[in-house]
Amino acid sequence: MDESHLFRHSSDMKTVLVVEHEACLRRNILALIEAEGFQGLGIQDCHQGLQMVRQQLPDLIICDNCDHQGPSLGCQNLLDSLQQDPATAQIPCLILAAQEDWDESPLSASLSSPQRLIKPLKMRHLRTAIAAHLGPPTDAISSYHPEVTARLVTAPLPLELLQAFFDGASSALVGFCLLDDEFRFIAINETLARINGYTIAEHLGNTASQLLPELAPTLLPIYRQLLDTLKPIVNLEVTGAVPSRPGITRHWNVSYVPVQSTEGRIYIGAIVVEVTGQKQLIAQLEAVNLNLKRSNQDLEQFAHTASHDLQEPLRIISSYAQLLERRYGDHLEDRGRRYLTHIFNGAARAQQLVRDLLAYARLDAQQMKHLPVDLQAVWAEVLELFEDTITRLQAQITWDPLPMVLGDRQRLTQVFQNLLSNALKFHLPPRPPQIHLTVAQTPQHWQIAIQDNGIGIDPQYSDRIFAAFQRLNLPEDYEGTGIGLFICQRVIEQHGGHIWVESSLGQGSTFYLTLPLNLP
Amino acid sequence: MTPKHPVDLLLVEDSLSDIELITEILEESNTQLNLHIVRDGEEAMLFLHQQGQYKGGIRPDLVLLDLNLPKKNGYEVLAEIKTHSVLRQIPVIVFTTSALQEDVLRAYDLHANAYMVKSKNFQDLLQSIHAVEDYWLSSVQLPSNL
Numbered sequence: 001m002d003e004s005h006l007f008r009h010s011s012d013m014k015t016v017l018v019v020e021h022e023a024c025l026r027r028n029i030l031a032l033i034e035a036e037g038f039q040g041l042g043i044q045d046c047h048q049g050l051q052m053v054r055q056q057l058p059d060l061i062i063c064d065n066c067d068h069q070g071p072s073l074g075c076q077n078l079l080d081s082l083q084q085d086p087a088t089a090q091i092p093c094l095i096l097a098a099q100e101d102w103d104e105s106p107l108s109a110s111l112s113s114p115q116r117l118i119k120p121l122k123m124r125h126l127r128t129a130i131a132a133h134l135g136p137p138t139d140a141i142s143s144y145h146p147e148v149t150a151r152l153v154t155a156p157l158p159l160e161l162l163q164a165f166f167d168g169a170s171s172a173l174v175g176f177c178l179l180d181d182e183f184r185f186i187a188i189n190e191t192l193a194r195i196n197g198y199t200i201a202e203h204l205g206n207t208a209s210q211l212l213p214e215l216a217p218t219l220l221p222i223y224r225q226l227l228d229t230l231k232p233i234v235n236l237e238v239t240g241a242v243p244s245r246p247g248i249t250r251h252w253n254v255s256y257v258p259v260q261s262t263e264g265r266i267y268i269g270a271i272v273v274e275v276t277g278q279k280q281l282i283a284q285l286e287a288v289n290l291n292l293k294r295s296n297q298d299l300e301q302f303a304h305t306a307s308h309d310l311q312e313p314l315r316i317i318s319s320y321a322q323l324l325e326r327r328y329g330d331h332l333e334d335r336g337r338r339y340l341t342h343i344f345n346g347a348a349r350a351q352q353l354v355r356d357l358l359a360y361a362r363l364d365a366q367q368m369k370h371l372p373v374d375l376q377a378v379w380a381e382v383l384e385l386f387e388d389t390i391t392r393l394q395a396q397i398t399w400d401p402l403p404m405v406l407g408d409r410q411r412l413t414q415v416f417q418n419l420l421s422n423a424l425k426f427h428l429p430p431r432p433p434q435i436h437l438t439v440a441q442t443p444q445h446w447q448i449a450i451q452d453n454g455i456g457i458d459p460q461y462s463d464r465i466f467a468a469f470q471r472l473n474l475p476e477d478y479e480g481t482g483i484g485l486f487i488c489q490r491v492i493e494q495h496g497g498h499i500w501v502e503s504s505l506g507q508g509s510t511f512y513l514t515l516p517l518n519l520p
Numbered sequence: 521m522t523p524k525h526p527v528d529l530l531l532v533e534d535s536l537s538d539i540e541l542i543t544e545i546l547e548e549s550n551t552q553l554n555l556h557i558v559r560d561g562e563e564a565m566l567f568l569h570q571q572g573q574y575k576g577g578i579r580p581d582l583v584l585l586d587l588n589l590p591k592k593n594g595y596e597v598l599a600e601i602k603t604h605s606v607l608r609q610i611p612v613i614v615f616t617t618s619a620l621q622e623d624v625l626r627a628y629d630l631h632a633n634a635y636m637v638k639s640k641n642f643q644d645l646l647q648s649i650h651a652v653e654d655y656w657l658s659s660v661q662l663p664s665n666l
Contacts, residue, residue, distance in 0.1 A: 338540065339540075342536070342537040342540060342541075345536075345537065346537055458591070461591060469588065471590045472590050472591055473590055474534055474559055474560070474590060475534065475535065475536070476536060
C-alpha cells in the first residue's frame with residue numbers, strides 16, 4: 001500500500017522514503033516523519049522502493065531489513081543498486097533490524113551502527129536518527145499542501161478542549177487516563193482515580209509503578225508492548241488489587257491506545273471499565289446453576305430410591321393380602337373378604353401414585369430435549385401400547401397425518417398416551433369409543449385435537465381437570481390418580497404450547513393442544 | 521343437656537375404604553346415630569339443600585367433611601355451607617389426611633368448626649372417631665335439637 005498520495009511532493013521539502021512491509025509500523029513512522037516537518041513516502045518492499053527512489057530522489061531512506069524474508073529483492077540489493085547509480089549513491093539509508101536478525105545479516109559488516117535502527121523501534125531513536133541526517137525541517141508548514149495543512153491544524157486538539165473533555169467526563173462510567181512514555185500519569189478522570197484509590201492530583205506526575213505497586217507487574221509489560229508496537233490493545237482483562245481496597249481481587253476491562261503528540265512523543269491512552277460486579281454476578285449465577293443442577297440430580301435420585309423403596313412394602317401388603325384370601329378366603333365371611341379387597345385396592349392405588357409421582361418428578365429433574373420429533377411415530381407407538389384395550393372396547397380410532405415438531409419425544413409420548421388412555425377410559429357404555437385426532441395449522445402453531453364420544457366433562461370443571469390429583473369421578477368408577485392431565489399440561493407448556501378441553505356432560509370431550517411450528 | 525337422639529351425621533367421603541372403616545368404628549360404639557354418606561362435593565350440597573334425589577330428606581346435625589373430593593372439593597363445600605344463612609349453623613368437622621399448616625388455616629378461615637387429621641394407624645383412627653362421638657355427639661349441644 002502506497003501512502004505517498006497523502007503527502008504531495010514539494011521540491012523544497014525534504015523527503016523520507018519508508019520501505020516497510022508491515023502497514024501499521026510504516027504508517028506510524030510516516031506519521032512521525034510528517035510531524036517532524038518532512039515529507040514521507042511509504043512503500044511495501046525493496047523492489048518498489050528502488051523504483052520510487054529513482055523517481056522521487058528522497059533525502060533519506062528508511063528500510064526494513066528484509067533479506068531474511070524471501071526471495072524478492074532485499075536490502076542488500078537495494079543498497080547495491082543505489083550505490084551503482086551516481087544519482088542515488090549519496091542518499092543515506094537507515095536499516096530497521098531486530099538485534100538477532102542484524103547479527104546474521106551480511107549488512108552488519110558493511111554498515112556502521114549509526115546507520116541502522118534497532119527493532120522494536122523506539123520513536124525517539126527514530127526522531128534522533130532523522131534529525132541527524134536531515135537537520136531541521138525546511139519551512140515545513142508553509143510548504144504543505146492545503147489538505148495536509150488542515151490536518152495539522154485540527155490534529156492537535158486544543159488543550160482547553162481536551163481539559164474540558166476530561167473534566168466533563170470525569171465521573172463517567174468509564175475510567176480513562178493518559179500516561180507518558182515513562183508511565184507517569186499526566187491526565188486522569190475522577191472515575192479511574194477513584195478506582196485506583198487516589199485523588200486526581202495525587203496521580204499527576206507519579207508513575208503507575210509508584211501508585212499501583214501490586215498491578216505494576218501486570219501493567220508495565222502491556223505499556224511496553226504498546227510503546228514498542230504502537231498498536232492499540234483492546235478489551236484486555238486485568239485482574240488484581242489496587243490501593244483503594246487492598247487485598248480485594250478486582251477485575252477490569254482495559255484498552256490502551258498509543259497517542260502521539262505533535263512533537264512525536266508517544267503517550268498511552270488507557271480506558272478502564274470496572275467489571276468486578278459483573279464477574280461476581282456471573283460467578284454467583286454459575287454457582288447457583290451448579291447447585292440447581294445438583295439438586296435436580298439429587299431429586300431424581302431421591303425419587304428413584306423413594307419409589308423403589310415404597311413399592312417394596314406395598315408389594316408385601318398386596319401379596320400377603322392375596323395369600324390370606326387364597327388360604328383362608330373360605331373361612332371369611334363377606335365382610336372379611338371386603339376388607340381384603342380394600343387392602344388390595346389401597347396398595348394398588350399407592351403403587352400407581354408412586355409411579356405417577358416419579359413420572360412427575362422426572363419432568364422437573366431431567367433436562368428437556370429439543371430435537372425433531374415425528375408425532376406420527378409417537379402416535380403409532382401409543383396406539384400399539386393400547387392395542388388390547390382398543391380391541392376389547394371395539395374402539396374406532398381415526399387420525400390425520402401428524403407433523404414433525406421440535407421437542408422431547410419421551411414427554412410428548414407421555415402426553416399422547418395420557419390423552420388416548422383418557423379417551424378410552426372415559427367411554428360411555430354401551431356405545432363403543434370413537435376417537436378422532438385432527439391436525440390443523442395456525443401461523444405459529446400446530447393445533448392437534450383429540451375428540452372422543454365419552455362421558456364428557458361438566459364445563460365448570462374444565463380448567464380444574466388439569467390440576468394435580470384432581471379427579472371428577474369416584475375411584476371405583478374410573479381408576480387413576482388424577483395426575484395424567486397435570487403432566488400433559490406441564491409437558492405441553494414446557495414445549496411452548498397450550499392444552500385445553502371443550503366438552504359437556506354426556507357429549508364427549510375434545511382435548512386441544514398446540515405445539516410451535518418452529519422446526520429448524 | 522341431653523342431645524337429641526339419634527343424631528343425623530353426614531359423612532362426605534369419596535374413598536370406599538375410608539367409608540367402611542369409619543362406619544365399622546361407629547357401629548362398634550353405642551352412639552345412636554343415622555349415618556348419611558355422600559361421595560363428592562356436588563352431592564354433599566344437593567343433600568344439604570335437600571335437592572335432587574335428596575328432596576324431602578333431612579338436614580344433618582353434623583358434617584364430617586373430607587377435603588380431597590371429586591368435582592367440588594371440601595373447601596368449596598365448606599365455603600358454601602358457612603356462607604349460607606341457615607346451613608352455617610351446622611357444625612362442620614374437617615376430616616382429612618392433610619396435616620399441612622396451610623390446609624388447616626384455610627379450613628379455619630372458612631369457619632370450619634374443627635379440623636381433624638385422619639390418623640395413619642387404625643388404633644389412632646379409632647380414638648379420633650370415638651373422640652368425635654364423645655364430644656360432638658354426646659357432650660355438645662347441637663343447634664338442631666333446640
